[in-house]
Amino acid sequence: MRSGARTAWLFTATSPEEIFGGYASIDPGRDLVIAVDAGLERVHALGLTPGLIIGDMDSVDAELLDRHSACEQLRHPAHKNETDTELALLWCLEAGVAEVVICNGLEGRFDHSLALLQNLDFLRAQGLPARIESARQKVWFLKPETLISGCRGCLLSLLAWGSEADLTSSEGLQYPLAGLTLFPQKARGVSNRIEADTATVRLASGIILAILTK
Numbered sequence: 001m002r003s004g005a006r007t008a009w010l011f012t013a014t015s016p017e018e019i020f021g022g023y024a025s026i027d028p029g030r031d032l033v034i035a036v037d038a039g040l041e042r043v044h045a046l047g048l049t050p051g052l053i054i055g056d057m058d059s060v061d062a063e064l065l066d067r068h069s070a071c072e073q074l075r076h077p078a079h080k081n082e083t084d085t086e087l088a089l090l091w092c093l094e095a096g097v098a099e100v101v102i103c104n105g106l107e108g109r110f111d112h113s114l115a116l117l118q119n120l121d122f123l124r125a126q127g128l129p130a131r132i133e134s135a136r137q138k139v140w141f142l143k144p145e146t147l148i149s150g151c152r153g154c155l156l157s158l159l160a161w162g163s164e165a166d167l168t169s170s171e172g173l174q175y176p177l178a179g180l181t182l183f184p185q186k187a188r189g190v191s192n193r194i195e196a197d198t199a200t201v202r203l204a205s206g207i208i209l210a211i212l213t214k
Contacts, residue, residue, distance in 0.1 A: 008032045008097040010088050011039030011050075013059060014105035019133040020214065032097060037084045040064055042103070054091060055084035083112075089119055093126060100130040106137060117209070121161070124207070138212040148172075148199045148212065155213040156199070158182060158189035165206025172199030182208065 009026055011034065023046055026033065035043045037055030044064060050071050056078040057065065065073070076087055085102065092100050100123060106113050116132055117139070123130040124141045131140035141161070148156070156173065160182035170177035174193040182189045189208075201210075 006030045006097075007099045007101060008034055008092045008095075010034045010036055010085065010092075010100060010102045011043050012036045012085055012102065012104045013038035014107060015039050015042035015103040016105045016135040017042075018135055019101075019103050020136065020138040020212070021133055032095075034088050034092075035060075035068075036088045039103070040068065044068070052088075052091065054088050056080065083115060085116065086119055089123060089130075093123075093128060097128070100128060102130065102132045104132055104134060106132065106134040106139075120209075136214045140210055142201060142203050142208045142210050144203050146201045146203070146210070148194060148201070149197065151194050151199070151212060151214075152197055154194050156192045156194055156201075157211040157213070158192070158201070159187070159209045159211070160184045160189070161207040161209045163206060165208045166204040167208075168202040168204045170199070170201045172196030173201075177201060182206075 006027070009031060013036070026048065028048065032051045033043055033048050035050040035053045037057060038059040040050065040053055040060050041064065043050050050068060052072050052074065053065070053068060054074040056076050058078050082090070089100065102116060104116060120130055120132065120139070120141060131138055162184060164184070165182045167177040167180045167182070172194060174195050
């Protein structure tokens with residue numbers, strides 16, 4: 001199995017028909033496609049070849065699984081502590097990938113969406129950049145300086161994670177963020193709007209979860 005890939009794309013069971021940044025962003029020659037259980041169906045529909053199929057395989061079509069028998073498959077017991085997605089993320093850490101994109105519709109079970117945020121936070125603590133992409137949203141944790149390009153007109157919500165967070169400055173947003181402190185019990189950072197081709201957000205301290213919505 002190839003390790004150190006530029007980006008690992010995790011296709012979950014609810015991977016949408018298209019994601020925020022477009023599946024065309026995947027470079028089959030450099031990136032790693034991982035099918036998480038029934039996520040294999042979206043991988044197959046896109047004509048992609050998975051480098052890894054992982055999970056307890058309780059929801060993936062057995063015939064489709066057989067059609068990809070040449071791919072590495074890691075089957076786990078149905079009774080386990082980790083979700084299938086978490087198992088895939090742990091594998092990514094061991095493999096040394098540079099970045100992770102979780103393709104997920106962010107629909108249906110709210111508990112699963114919250115668990116994905118916990119997964120993002122775990123990867124952040126490990127120093128591995130990661131984000132979730134649905135059809136209309138992208139979710140990630142801000143870096144000290146974050147540039148957002150090509151999203152004029154999109155909504156940007158910033159939520160303090162765990163404790164208060166201080167923002168230094170911003171450009172390209174409807175509501176400037178200079179000197180703003182966000183608190184985890186208050187939703188002051190919700191529904192800002194990007195008004196330029198490139199927006200910049202600078203974080204001084206704390207942790208902020210960013211949600212970009214088309």
